[in-house]
Amino acid sequence: MSDLHNLSVKALATLLQTKEVSAVEVTTRFLARMGGNPHNAFLDIDSEVTLAQAQASDAKLADGTAGPLEGVPVAHKDVFVTQDFATTAGSKILSGYRSPFDATVVQRLRTAGMVTLGKLNCDEFAMGSANENSAYGPVQNPWDTARVPGGSSGGSAAAVAGGLAPAATGTDTGGSIRQPASFCGITGIKPTYGRASRYGMIAYASSLDQAGPMARSAEDCALLLSAMCGADLDRDSTSLDMPSEDFSASLNSSIEGLRIGIPKEFFGEGLATDVRAAVDGALREYEKLGAKLVPISLPRTELSIPVYYIIAPAEASSNLSRFDGVKFGHRAKDYTDLVDMYKKTRAEGFGNEVKRRIMTGAYVLSHGYYDAYYLQAQKIRRMIADDFQNAFKECDVIAGPVAPSVAWKFGENANDPVADYLADIFTLPASLAGLPGMSVPAGFGAGGMPVGLQLIGNYFKEAQLLNAAHRLQQATDFHLQKPQGI
Ligand code: GLN
Numbered sequence: 381m382s383d384l385h386n387l388s389v390k391a392l393a394t395l396l397q398t399k400e401v402s403a404v405e406v407t408t409r410f411l412a413r414m415g416g417n418p419h420n421a422f423l424d425i426d427s428e429v430t431l432a433q434a435q436a437s438d439a440k441l442a443d444g445t446a447g448p449l450e451g452v453p454v455a456h457k458d459v460f461v462t463q464d465f466a467t468t469a470g471s472k473i474l475s476g477y478r479s480p481f482d483a484t485v486v487q488r489l490r491t492a493g494m495v496t497l498g499k500l501n502c503d504e505f506a507m508g509s510a511n512e513n514s515a516y517g518p519v520q521n522p523w524d525t526a527r528v529p530g531g532s533s534g535g536s537a538a539a540v541a542g543g544l545a546p547a548a549t550g551t552d553t554g555g556s557i558r559q560p561a562s563f564c565g566i567t568g569i570k571p572t573y574g575r576a577s578r579y580g581m582i583a584y585a586s587s588l589d590q591a592g593p594m595a596r597s598a599e600d601c602a603l604l605l606s607a608m609c610g611a612d613l614d615r616d617s618t619s620l621d622m623p624s625e626d627f628s629a630s631l632n633s634s635i636e637g638l639r640i641g642i643p644k645e646f647f648g649e650g651l652a653t654d655v656r657a658a659v660d661g662a663l664r665e666y667e668k669l670g671a672k673l674v675p676i677s678l679p680r681t682e683l684s685i686p687v688y689y690i691i692a693p694a695e696a697s698s699n700l701s702r703f704d705g706v707k708f709g710h711r712a713k714d715y716t717d718l719v720d721m722y723k724k725t726r727a728e729g730f731g732n733e734v735k736r737r738i739m740t741g742a743y744v745l746s747h748g749y750y751d752a753y754y755l756q757a758q759k760i761r762r763m764i765a766d767d768f769q770n771a772f773k774e775c776d777v778i779a780g781p782v783a784p785s786v787a788w789k790f791g792e793n794a795n796d797p798v799a800d801y802l803a804d805i806f807t808l809p810a811s812l813a814g815l816p817g818m819s820v821p822a823g824f825g826a827g828g829m830p831v832g833l834q835l836i837g838n839y840f841k842e843a844q845l846l847n848a849a850h851r852l853q854q855a856t857d858f859h860l861q862k863p864q865g866i
Contacts, residue, residue, distance in 0.1 A: 381401060384401065384405070384406055384409045385409055385410060385413055385543040385544075385546075386543060386862070386866070387546065388546065388595075388596055388597060388599065388600050389449070389452055389546050389547050389595055389599075389600035389603055389604065390597075390599055390600060390603060392406060392451075392452045392453075392546055393448065393449055393450075393451075393452050393603070396437075396441060396446075396450060396451040396452065397441065397446065397450070399441060402434075402438050402441075402451070403434040403435070403437035403438045403441065403450070403451030403495060404431065404434045404435060404438055406434070406451060406452070406453060406495075407430055407431060407433075407434035407451075407453055407495055407497075408431070408434075410453050410497055410544065410545060410546075411425075411427045411430060411431070411497070413543060413544050414497065414498070414544050418522075418542055418544060419519055419520040419521075419522055419525070419529070419538045419539075419542055419544075420501055420516070420517050420518065420519050420520060420535075421500060421501055421519055421534075421535040421538045421539040421542065421544055422455070422497075422498045422499065422500060422501065422535065422539070422544075423458050423466070423468060423470070423498075423499045423500065423501050423516055423535070424458070424465045424466045424468075424498050424499040425497070425498040425499075426464065426465060426498065429464045429465070429496070430453075430495060430496060430497055430498070433490075433495040433496060434451060434453075434495050437450050437451035437493055437495055438451065440493065446493055447491060447492040447493030447494075448492055448493065448603070448607070449489070449492040449493045449494045449603060449604075449607060450492075450493030450494075451493060451495060452493065452494050452495065452546060452547070453494065453495045453496075453497045453545055453546060453547075454489055454494040454495070454496065454497065454545065454546070454547050454548060454549065454604070455496070455497040455498050455499070455500050455535075455536070455539050455544070455545040455547075455548045455549075456483075456485075456486055456496065456498075456499055456500060456548070456549045457499075457500050457502050457506075457533050457535065457536050457548065457549050457550050457551055458470055458499040458500055458501065458502055458535070459502060459505075459506055459551050459581055459582045459584075460482075460483040460485055460486050460549060460551075460580060460581055460582075460591070461479035461481065461482065461483050461486075461580045461581075461582065462479060462482055462483070462486055462496070462499065463478070463479060463480065463481060463482050464496065465496070465498060465499045466478055466499065467479050467499065467582070468499075468515070468516070468709075469502070469504065469505050469506070469582045470501060470502045470503055470504040470505065470506075470513070470514040470515055470516060470532075471504045471505055471515050471703075471709075471729065471730065471731065471734065472515040472710060472728070472729050472730075472731070473703050473708070473709050473710045473725070473726070473729025473730055474703070474708060474709040474710070475515075475709060475710055476709070477708055477709045479580070481580065482580060483577075483579060483580025483581055484576075484577035484579040484580055484612050484615060484616070485549060485576055485577065485580070485581065485591045485608050486549075486580065487580075488607055488608055488610070489549070489604070489607055489608060491607075492607035494607075497544075497545050500533070500535030500536045500539055500548060501514050501516060501517075501519045501534060501535030501538075502514060502531065502532045502533055502534060502535055502536070502556075503531040503532035503534065503556075503733075504730070504731045504733065504734050505582065505584050505696070505700065505734055506532040506533075506551055506553055506556055506582075506584045506589075507532065507584065507696070507733050507734055507737055508531040508532045508733060508800065509530065509531045509532070509555070509556075509559060509800040509801075509803055509804055510528035510529075510530065510531045510534070510788070510793065510800060511528060511529055511530065511531040511532065511534025511535065511560070512528060512531070512790070512793075512794060513531070513532075513731060513732075513733045513734075514534075515731055518534075518790060519534040519535050519538045520538065521538060521541075521563060521564060521787050521829075522538055522541045522542035522564065522863040522866065523541065523564065523565065523787070523828065523829055523830060523863045524787070524827060524828070524829060526789055526790060527563075527787040527788060527789050527790065527827075527829065528563065528787050528788055528789075528790060529541075529560055529563055529564050529787065530559045530560030530561075530562065530563030530564065530783075530787060531556060531559070531560060532551070532553075532556040532560075533548075533550030533551065533552075533556045533557055533560045533561075533568075533594065534560050535548075536548035536549065536550045536557075536560065536594045537550075537560035537561055537563065537564035537566055537568070537594060538560075538564060540564070540566045540594055540595060540596060541564035541565055541566050541862075541863060541866075542863065542866060543862070543866040546595065546596070546600070547593060547594065547595040547596075547600055547601075547604055548593070548594045548595070549591060549592070549593060549594070549604075549608075550568060550591070550592055550593070550594045551581060551584075551589060551590065551591050551592075552568075552570035552589075552590050552591075552592055552807075552811065552817075553584050553585050553588045553589050553590075553692060553811060554585075554588065554688050554692060554804050554807060554808045554811045555782075555783075555804050555806075555807025555808065555811065557569065557570045557592045557594060557819070558570060558782050558807050558817055558818065558819040558832065558834060559782055559783050559803075559804070559807055559819070559832075560594075561594055561782075561818075561819040561832055562782035562783055562819040562830065562831065562832025562834075563783070563786065563787035563829070563830065563832075564787075564830060565821050565824075565830030565832075565858070565859070565861065565863075566594055566595065566596055566819075566821065566859070567594070567595055567596060567597055567598055567600070567601050567818065567819065567820055567821065567849065567853075567859060568592060568593065568594040568595075568601065568818060568819050569592045569593060569598075569601050569605060569816065569817070569818040569842065569845065569846065569849075570590050570592045570810075570811070570816060570817050570818070571590060571591075571592055571605060571609060571816050571842050572590075572620070572814060572815065572816045572839050572840050572841075572842065573587075573588070573590050573618075573814035573815075574590075574618050574619055574620040574814070575590070575609045575619075575620055575816075575840075575842070576590060576591040576592065576608050576609050576619070577591075577610075577611075577612030577615060577616040577619045578590075578591070578616045578618065578619070579612055579615035579616045579619075583695075583699040584692065584695070584696055584699065585691065585692040585693075585694075585695035585696055585699070586618070586695055586699060587691070587695060588688075588691070588692060588695075588811050588812070588814075590811075591608060592605065592608075593605050593608065596859055596860075597850070597853055597859050598631070598818075598820065598846045598847075598849035598850040598853055599628065599631060599850055599853075601627075601818070601846060601849075602627035602628045602631060602846045602850075603627075603628060605624075605627050605842065605846070606624055606625060606626055606627045606628065607624075608624075609624035609625070610622075610623055610624040611623065622840075625842070625843060627842060627843050627846050629843075630843045630844070630846075630847050631846060631847050631850045632847070632850070632851075633847050634670070635666070635669050635670060635671050635847070635848055635851050636669075636670035636671075637670060637671070637672065638666075638670070638671040638672070638776050638777065638848065639671070639672050639674050639774065639775040639776045639777075640663070640666055640671050640672065640673050640674065640775060640776070640777055640778070640779050640848075641674050641675075641676035641771050641772075641774060641775030641776075641777070641778040641779070642663070642673050642674065642675055642676060642778075642779060642780065643676050643677060643678040643681065643771070643778060643780055644675060644676075644677055645677065645678050645679065645681035645682070646678070646681065646780030646781060646806055647780065647781075650784050650805075651781060651784050652784055652785040652786070652825065652826070654786065654825030654826045654831070655781050655783070655784065655785060655786065655825055655831050656781070657823075657825070658822045658823030658824065658825055658831035658833075659779075659780065659781050659822055659831065659833055661822065661823050662779075662820070662822035662823065662833045662852060662856070663779060663833075665852055665855050665856060666779070666848075666852065668855070669851055669852075669855060671848075674774055674775045676771045676774055676775055676778065677767075677771070678764075678767050678768065678771060678778075678809060679767060680760065680763055680764045680767055680809075681805065681806075681809055682805070683760050683764070684764055684805065684808040684809045684812055685801060685802060685804065685805055685808060686757070687757045687760045687761050687764065687808075687812060688804070688808045688811065688812060689740070689801055690740075690744050690753050690754060690757040691754070691757050691758065691761065691812075692737070692741075693737040693738070693740040693741035693744065694741040694744050694745050694754050694757075695741070696734075696737045696738065696741050697737070697738045697739075697740075697741025697742045697745065698741070698745075700730075700734070700738055703725075703726065703729065703730075704722045704725060704726065705721055705722060705725030705726070705729070709729065710725060710728065710729040711725050712724030712725045712727075712728055733797065736797065744757075761812045761813075764809055764812050764813055765812065765813035765814070767809075768809070768810075768813045768815060768836075768838075769838075772838045776837075776838075776841075776844065777835050777836065777837050777841070777844065777845060777848055778835070778836040778837075779833060779834065779835055779836075780806055780833075780834050780836075781806055781831075781832075781833070781834060782806060782807060782819045782832040782833070782834040783803055783804075783806060783807070783832070784802075784803055784805065784806070785803070785825075785826075786825040786826055786827065786829035786830070786831060787829050787830075806834060807834070809836075810834075810836045814839070815836055815837065815838065815839060816836070816837045816839070816840075816841060816842045816845055817834060817835065817836045817837070817845075818834070818835050818845050818846070818849055819832035819833070819834055820832060820833045820834075820835060820849040820852055820853070820859070821833075821853075821856075821858035821859040821861075822852075822856075822858060823858055824858075824861075830858070830861075833852070835848055835849060
């Protein structure tokens with residue numbers, strides 16, 4: 381089969397279960413495509429480990445003990461710790477680090493039968509919107525290699541869009557699943573905060589971090605999400621005490637009468653006209669499918685930028701204190717005493733953006749500034765969450781753009797971190813509120829670059845979101861389009 385690498389997770393799972401292809405055959409195809417590390421998407425590849433997993437899958441398929449996704453390959457963002465592959469979180473400070481255990485999400489996907497292709501490049505500690513902050517070099521967008529893939533899960537999005545993996549995991553703290561999915565023309569979902577365990581997910585901002593799948597379609601995301609989620613209270617006390625769901629079961633439900641809220645703040649000045657045109661086109665499709673568009677307001681949308689860029693760095697400054705050269709990764713060579721060792725290790729090990737966040741975070745938490753910044757931000761965060769609950773009185777899901785523009789060119793924002801922060805405006809509100817959100821391919825804009833439609837649901841409404849996305853994907857073929865040569 382020549383197009384194995386273009387098949388969906390669903391199609392691959394079926395072919396594997398019916399033994400029309402073997403896991404080794406599928407895996408070999410992807411490993412061959414990963415040769416030479418196209419787009420710099422991977423940070424660790426070990427074909428021996430991967431093939432051994434595929435062989436084990438074939439044995440399970442033969443003896444009837446196969447899991448639902450047995451033999452289907454997946455690649456993991458390098459923020460998930462793995463026993464069999466190195467884990468760096470895109471940082472020099474963790475160079476060569478190997479975890480003694482697997483993250484819960486990794487373990488669950490293995491239990492479902494998935495074969496690990498390797499670890500994916502990302503912004504250092506998931507801080508960024510363009511994958512330009514990785515210590516191991518940027519990732520290219522398969523649609524145009526002169527452009528960024530988005531971030532921080534840039535390797536995940538590029539791997540799926542480039543036909544290097546049928547699916548990938550991502551993490552989303554302020555948009556890191558949705559925005560790269562949008563920039564690379566794939567589908568990604570960030571579930572409700574707490575749905576997926578954070579155990580073994582290297583912490584950036586713990587009150588916001590959430591894992592989710594990235595794949596070509598909503599159907600594929602549903603399969604992965606069902607396998608990833610579920611309570612893990614012994615290991616992540618913020619994981620929700622509720623079982624996972626079969627998110628595929630409700631796909632194909634009618635969306636006749638579905639009320640789609642259109643927040644006016646998501647369509648104002650600053651939204652590029654090409655993005656707006658694609659998003660409007662998708663909304664018209666929804667109307668044709670019987671949905672009703674309802675104007676709503678999320679009045680504190682703009683405030684989500686300062687609020688997020690206070691809370692996330694504050695949490696990061698605390699979380700990243702564990703990287704001191706004592707237990708993990710890099711340690712400076714020449715130092716005079718312990719404090720000097722800490723200082724030099726961290727100065728050498730962290731990149732500029734990470735240092736900027738640690739300093740910002742330490743500042744907003746410091747005595748005398750805490751009330752003015754951190755406490756104030758927490759109060760507004762609550763108001764942002766309340767705004768959503770008001771909006772959900774009038775609508776079932778919320779729709780808008782994922783990002784104000786299509787993927788930008790390398791270097792365009794390189795010396796202007798604030799430009800990247802501002803581009804997070806549409807993904808941050810749902811993150812601050814802990815709501816599920818997704819990106820669904822909605823068309824193409826300037827330079828033929830993909831545009832994503834963002835769908836935001838109320839808490840625990842992932843099934844409804846995935847169904848809405850699936851209905852759009854049945855009516856359109858944007859998610860089936862591929863970059864040239866893939
Ligand atoms: N761009 C945002 C940031 O840099 C979001 C990143 C993320 O979701 N991990 O913090």
